[in-house]
Amino acid sequence: MNEIAFLILAAGKGKRMKSSLPKVLHKICGKTMLSYVLDAVKPFGCDIGIVIGFNGDLVRKEIGEGPFYITQPKQAGTGDAVRVAKDFWQRYNNVVVLAGDVPFLSSDTLKRLIESHLQEDNVITLITAFLDTPTGYGRIVRDEKGNIVKIVEEKDASYKEKEIREVNAGVYCFDTGFLKENIDRLVSDNAQGEYYLTDLVKIAVLNSLKIGSISVEDNFEIMGINDRKALAEAEREYRRRINERLMLEKGVTIIDPQMTYISPDAEIGKDTVIYPMVFIEGRSVIGEGCIIGPNVRIVNSFIGNNVVIRENVVIEGSRIGDGCEVGPFAYLRPETILDESAYVGKFVEVKKSFIGKGSKVPHLSYIGDATIGERVNVGAGTITCNYDGVKKNPTFIEDDVFIGSDTMLVAPVRIGRGAFTGAGSVITKDVPPESLAIARAKQVNIEGWAKKRRGGEEKKNG
Structure with a gap:
């Protein structure tokens, strides 16, 4: 059995994009969001699976051969997306699950995630960040000892939970043995009516299994793109960083x-x-x-x-x-x-x-x-x-x-x-x-021709 693989979730339509394109094919600085995610994972040399759904053929055409493509017939949440890819990830000891609309995650951060997961022998290791304005992100809820006890999505969070600044980046490393045993236990009794991958944290806690986390050093890495406004903001910030690097380095x-x-x-x-x-x-x-x-x-x-x-x-x-x-x-x-x-x-x-x-x-x-x-x-x-x-x-x-x-x-x-x-x-x-x-007609000058022509026009108009 191979040690690790990557699974990229790219099935979403992105309703707020108001587009016929799958969300992950929208471009930032000339490249699709999905291509940035692939650039981050390719250096590891591991197998890559991509879950596709809405207009999935466009994703296949854009990315081409190489990754394994898994179709999610109905977009019913991240948990369902991972479930339909079971035949892909169960061949490996561990799988890193990433979102195709979080384009700026670096290879270095993924390396830290994998190393932490393997060294600590966790069943789940996830990436978090501390945001001054955490609106829109799932919150990381910890106990008094600092252990993660659950991840609560924005729409399901209480007023007190919404005040938490530590958020879920939507990137996980799973032990596939744990994942295989529990992926079918997810239920959709939530405000969205979807199967949340984050509920696996709750299951791990109930079974006293190890959960770990790392935090990103640069919050830009976990920026998710949900609408055209966010797309423009991401373009502007990433372009600033490209130009700054060229000038300074x-x-x-x-x-x-x-x-x-x-x-x-x-x-x-x-x-x-x-x-x-x-x-x-x-x-x-x-x-x-x-x-x-x-x-x-x-x-x-x-x-x-x-x-x-x-x-x-x-x-x-x-x-x-x-x-x-x-x-x-x-x-x-x-x-x-x-x-x-x-x-x-x-x-x-x-x-x-x-x-x-x-x-x-x-x-x-x-x-x-x-x-x-x-x-x-x-x-x-x-x-x-x-x-x-x-x-x-x-x-x-x-x-x-x-x-x-x-x-x-x-x-x-x-x-x-x-x-x-x-x-x-x-x-x-x-x-x-x-x-x-020289290939042109010989020049001929007809003297008086213009004068005669003008004279004829004067008689005609007289």
Whole structure:
């Protein structure tokens, strides 16, 4: 029999969320609540069970393979959720039960819980906290010796019990032998009409069995999310902590932390400066000495060292080399790669393309499905015409090429090394190296044409 497993309760609808999503799939700083809980338990390398219910298929789809999924047909309380998962947890000596809507519990706190449980040989060990305003939480009731005698839920608490500041965090470590013997003894004679997992404490007390507890050092760890207001409060506080850590521990300058939104999975190097209204999402990595201008969004991208991202830029799924400059008003779509010292300027969109070392696309251009060599200059208004109505086609621009302004490159096409294209050209054929390609109609000047046209209009209107 294995020593320990984790069981995450994630079946609730969260009526106060007023949402079609399961509560645990609502996001904080870009990540679902459930994903935070999984991040906390994964370092232990133990089996994980997830109890699902309301729109459970969405939970499966979001989390994917790995955990064991157990369906709770009817959401009838935490005790019922653990009962329906009996086939999962009875294979282990102990099981840690967590709530999927308490996202900030740390691995260190879980480690302390498990160690205390095993060392003290308890049948139940739970996590508590002392709150100045304990409204909404179950209260920990102790006897004169300090032993836990029961946990009373808010709706069932007396006036005196509601004054207790020590609260239940909703996280437990159970001896599964005790759990197996008693989980079916729970009853639903309470204000909620539900099966409370906390009633197992009462059963353990009546049988003179050992109950232990640990307290969290940071009450933020046990914050539960029950409505949109709490979700926003959690987002604000967690974002503050992310930004504070980056400033104090990583040497990042954040000009206005309250107006900067950074994923907990992002990495940012020292001496990088981040301006207000920046969103850095997913597993983005930003190097040292960068400048990230205002109104920038970076999603799952790698940014090298000493990169300048000017204002109003969107970067998604891209890789930017050292010393590059992007923007303002540029859009780098997924699978874009800029080599060292490349420049993508204002009102430029790049999609699934490679732009070589020292090359420039300064303004007003679309580059799609293209491979651009080193030291290339792409003139204003250039478009790679990559879609023929059926499929996307590639464009290849070799080293040291000069693309004239307003050039249409009709893919598939290759511009050879050192070649030039004339401004306004529509290039439909490969251009040999060191050549000049001009593909536009010859200019014709018809003298007096405008005067004659105006004269005709005057007679018509006369």
